[in-house]
Amino acid sequence: MTAEPTETVADHGVPAVHERRTPAPPPVTLIGMPKFPKNAKKELGNAQLRSNLRHATTTIRNKRARVVQELPHWEQLRLAGEAIKNRTLRHLDDYLIQLEESLTANGAIVHWANDADEANQIVIDITRSKGVDEVVKVKSMATQEIDLNEALEEAGIAAWETDLAELIVQLGHDRPSHILVPAIHRNRSEVREIFLEEMGRYGTPPPEGLTDDPAMLAGAARVHLRDKFMRAKVAVSGANFAIAETGTLVVVESEGNGRMCLTLPETLISIVGIEKTLPTFADLEVFMQLLPRSSTAERMNPYTSMWSGVREGDGPQEVHVVLVDNGRTKVLADEVGRQALRCIRCSACLNICPVYERVGGHAYGSVYPGPIGAILTPQLRGTASEVDKSLPYASSLCGACFEVCPVRINIPEVLVHLRNKVVEENPGPSLQNIGMKAGGWLMGKGSRFGMAGKGAEAFGTVWPGSKIGPLPIPGWAAGWTGARDMKKPATETFRDWWKKREKTAGRGDQEGQA
Amino acid sequence: MSAPTGTVALFATCINDLMFPDTPKAVVRLLERLGCTVDFPLSQTCCGQPFTNTGYFKEAMPSVRNYVETFESYEYVVGPSGSCIGSVRDQHPMLAGRLGDPGLQRRVEAIVAKTYDLSEFIVDVLGVTDVGAYFPHTVTYHSTCHSLRVTKVGDRPYRLLKAVRGLTFVELPDSDQCCGFGGTFSVKNPDTSVAMGTDKVRHVLDTGAEYLVAGDNSCLLHLGGLLSRMEAGVRPIHLAEILARTEEDLVEAGTSANSEGGVR
Numbered sequence A: 001m002t003a004e005p006t007e008t009v010a011d012h013g014v015p016a017v018h019e020r021r022t023p024a025p026p027p028v029t030l031i032g033m034p035k036f037p038k039n040a041k042k043e044l045g046n047a048q049l050r051s052n053l054r055h056a057t058t059t060i061r062n063k064r065a066r067v068v069q070e071l072p073h074w075e076q077l078r079l080a081g082e083a084i085k086n087r088t089l090r091h092l093d094d095y096l097i098q099l100e101e102s103l104t105a106n107g108a109i110v111h112w113a114n115d116a117d118e119a120n121q122i123v124i125d126i127t128r129s130k131g132v133d134e135v136v137k138v139k140s141m142a143t144q145e146i147d148l149n150e151a152l153e154e155a156g157i158a159a160w161e162t163d164l165a166e167l168i169v170q171l172g173h174d175r176p177s178h179i180l181v182p183a184i185h186r187n188r189s190e191v192r193e194i195f196l197e198e199m200g201r202y203g204t205p206p207p208e209g210l211t212d213d214p215a216m217l218a219g220a221a222r223v224h225l226r227d228k229f230m231r232a233k234v235a236v237s238g239a240n241f242a243i244a245e246t247g248t249l250v251v252v253e254s255e256g257n258g259r260m261c262l263t264l265p266e267t268l269i270s271i272v273g274i275e276k277t278l279p280t281f282a283d284l285e286v287f288m289q290l291l292p293r294s295s296t297a298e299r300m301n302p303y304t305s306m307w308s309g310v311r312e313g314d315g316p317q318e319v320h321v322v323l324v325d326n327g328r329t330k331v332l333a334d335e336v337g338r339q340a341l342r343c344i345r346c347s348a349c350l351n352i353c354p355v356y357e358r359v360g361g362h363a364y365g366s367v368y369p370g371p372i373g374a375i376l377t378p379q380l381r382g383t384a385s386e387v388d389k390s391l392p393y394a395s396s397l398c399g400a401c402f403e404v405c406p407v408r409i410n411i412p413e414v415l416v417h418l419r420n421k422v423v424e425e426n427p428g429p430s431l432q433n434i435g436m437k438a439g440g441w442l443m444g445k446g447s448r449f450g451m452a453g454k455g456a457e458a459f460g461t462v463w464p465g466s467k468i469g470p471l472p473i474p475g476w477a478a479g480w481t482g483a484r485d486m487k488k489p490a491t492e493t494f495r496d497w498w499k500k501r502e503k504t505a506g507r508g509d510q511e512g513q514a
Numbered sequence B: 001m002s003a004p005t006g007t008v009a010l011f012a013t014c015i016n017d018l019m020f021p022d023t024p025k026a027v028v029r030l031l032e033r034l035g036c037t038v039d040f041p042l043s044q045t046c047c048g049q050p051f052t053n054t055g056y057f058k059e060a061m062p063s064v065r066n067y068v069e070t071f072e073s074y075e076y077v078v079g080p081s082g083s084c085i086g087s088v089r090d091q092h093p094m095l096a097g098r099l100g101d102p103g104l105q106r107r108v109e110a111i112v113a114k115t116y117d118l119s120e121f122i123v124d125v126l127g128v129t130d131v132g133a134y135f136p137h138t139v140t141y142h143s144t145c146h147s148l149r150v151t152k153v154g155d156r157p158y159r160l161l162k163a164v165r166g167l168t169f170v171e172l173p174d175s176d177q178c179c180g181f182g183g184t185f186s187v188k189n190p191d192t193s194v195a196m197g198t199d200k201v202r203h204v205l206d207t208g209a210e211y212l213v214a215g216d217n218s219c220l221l222h223l224g225g226l227l228s229r230m231e232a233g234v235r236p237i238h239l240a241e242i243l244a245r246t247e248e249d250l251v252e253a254g255t256s257a258n259s260e261g262g263v264r
Helices: A036-044 A047-069 A074-090 A092-105 A116-129 A141-145 A148-154 A164-171 A188-202 A214-231 A257-263 A281-295 A328-332 A337-342 A348-352 A354-359 A370-380 A386-393 A400-404 A411-425 A431-442 A446-462 A476-481 A494-503 B014-018 B022-033 B057-071 B082-099 B102-112 B118-125 B145-149 B156-162 B190-207 B217-229 B239-244 B247-253
Strands: A109-113 A134-137 A158-161 A234-237 A241-243 A248-253 A267-273 A303-307 A318-324 B008-010 B076-079 B115-117 B138-141 B168-170 B211-214 B235-238
Touching: A036 A354, A036 A386, A036 B190, A047 A281, A047 A348, A047 A354, A074 A092, A074 A281, A074 A337, A092 A109, A092 A241, A092 A318, A109 A116, A116 A148, A116 A234, A116 A267, A116 A318, A134 A214, A134 A257, A141 A148, A141 A267, A148 A158, A158 A164, A164 A188, A164 A214, A188 A214, A214 A257, A234 A257, A241 A281, A248 A257, A248 A281, A257 A303, A328 A337, A328 A370, A337 A370, A337 A411, A348 A370, A348 A400, A354 A370, A354 B190, A370 A386, A370 A400, A370 A411, A386 A411, A400 A411, A400 B145, A431 A446, A431 B057, A446 A494, A446 B014, A494 B014, A494 B022, B008 B022, B014 B022, B014 B217, B022 B235, B022 B239, B057 B082, B057 B102, B076 B082, B076 B118, B082 B102, B082 B115, B082 B145, B115 B118, B118 B156, B118 B239, B138 B156, B156 B168, B156 B239, B190 B217, B211 B217, B211 B239, B217 B235, B235 B239
Parallel strands: A109 A318, A134 A158, A134 A234, A234 A267, A267 A318, B008 B076, B076 B115, B138 B168, B138 B211, B211 B235
Antiparallel strands: A241 A248, A248 A303
């Protein structure tokens, strides 16, 4: 049984080579993708999005703060998480070989993929070898990163998302906007509309009289997915952790859809970023405390699935593990940037980020949005494209992300480091480069800065009024004054006031009233 | 109260020097009132943060070297800015490590240890929370990210403010969320910056305060710009300017508290 191929790709601007099996997402092309500020401006204008995001991120970050406060040893847990990940990354070559050996001994088949294309081809080949043209999927950032669904679609294989939020995104011809809650930008009335419009085209339709009651919406998704679970021969998952010592993969989820995918189909293919490795089973103790509280603000994770290869007569009888690099070894080579590989994809940094809260995930033009995306994506993809160049600047460096990160990734530090990388890679005679060079020279000596102060005083003296209103000069001046007045410089700088004070005989007297 | 025997070097910061001279003047007045000998070495410039945070590490180095040369002979360096002090503490060692020599690194580390934000210096070094100030107004306080998370001034500004006579303090909702200034972020991402600032201003207005207090004039430049554009009638003011004011000052001046007026 297959789904009705009712969707034509031409509707969504994707070049049509065959009739699509699954809903078409908006195309993502890195070339020509606008910079973050431009994307952000567009998203900021969406009042519904602003309200959905404010509500959702405020709720989850407050809940996280409450459950984290319950643990008196939270800081020690963070330090332990950081230390375990650092040790793993330092010896990743050894642990990966150990992981492969353990997995193989358990009856799993291990594949190595240098990049997205290799990983996708491995999944396509395995699926084809089973003679099926569809797979069910557990929510997985790694498969989003390699754009597996679209690669499978091109190969004539339908990939069905089974996580509720991923299903909403998929049916909505959309892209995820959050690592943990991919449909965070949608509210329940929007979800209802998507279900009514799209569900019936790709399987079991929603029930009559569907309202926007969350329980009813979830019920509709359950019924819709049931049929897909029951007929699936191949499942694709990611993994939160891969234990080198025991050859165990771990998936942490909340809905039970993952458990269905991991146990029902005959063949299971797991796409695992190489940095997901943990040395020993005991290391999980730390992460199973850090992850649920940081991500969903739960004390204990609802569905934790672990499997170590093949168990005869129980669960999938063919277990594949695809270990993916896709830029990770390049990140590992960067002494400052490599800490981004500690990430356990909890999303605490997204939920606390004041920038993310305003603009949402799509503005980042990257599978990984928010603060972690702003440091991970430009490292994985490089900083050649306009959007990737702009991502390290998509932060006010407020530091809230570092405070909540369960593995203590110093995101502001990496952002500034990557900004330096962007600057070093673009040494041309731009206005910014010239301005910064001049500024750097100016600040090298007090006498030079004093001269600049004279100029500022002159400007402050001749400028009429106390403030500077909207300026029609493009660039930074318009950027500032578009919505904000600018104070004019002082008519007497502090240093000139000080010099005068020193000159007057009574040094130290209280004559400082300006 | 035990005033330090050594001279206190005032690091005014470049933005205060040019744009907000009332703030370093207030620091001088305040510290002298508390028994300190204050000097303002004229060779000082900037902490270099605008360069560092935009990715221009090489361009920040003249500021780093100049800071060391200007201040290393003093026992204490005090600045009225959580952000600039944070940059000295957090970024100067990183920059010296990357682009300097081991000698510079050692000098930077030595100076970091004696560089204080104003609120830290008053509470920790002078051991004072009641500085004898008088400010008969309702105020709210924005904690500013770098004061909070880089310099980590903690509750010191609150303790100092709450000891001011005549002052009514109103808590600012979500006071620990960024106002959206973020240095060059404010002009590189102006729309997001303004969206964040507008939410902050909404919270400020909700408090009904007459004054918005912070330990960083750069954040106040941004928020003050928004407040001014909307003619909101709430005045941004630096913590130092409140702490410097005494009852005698008000009688002598006989005017409004903010001598410059207008937008900050």
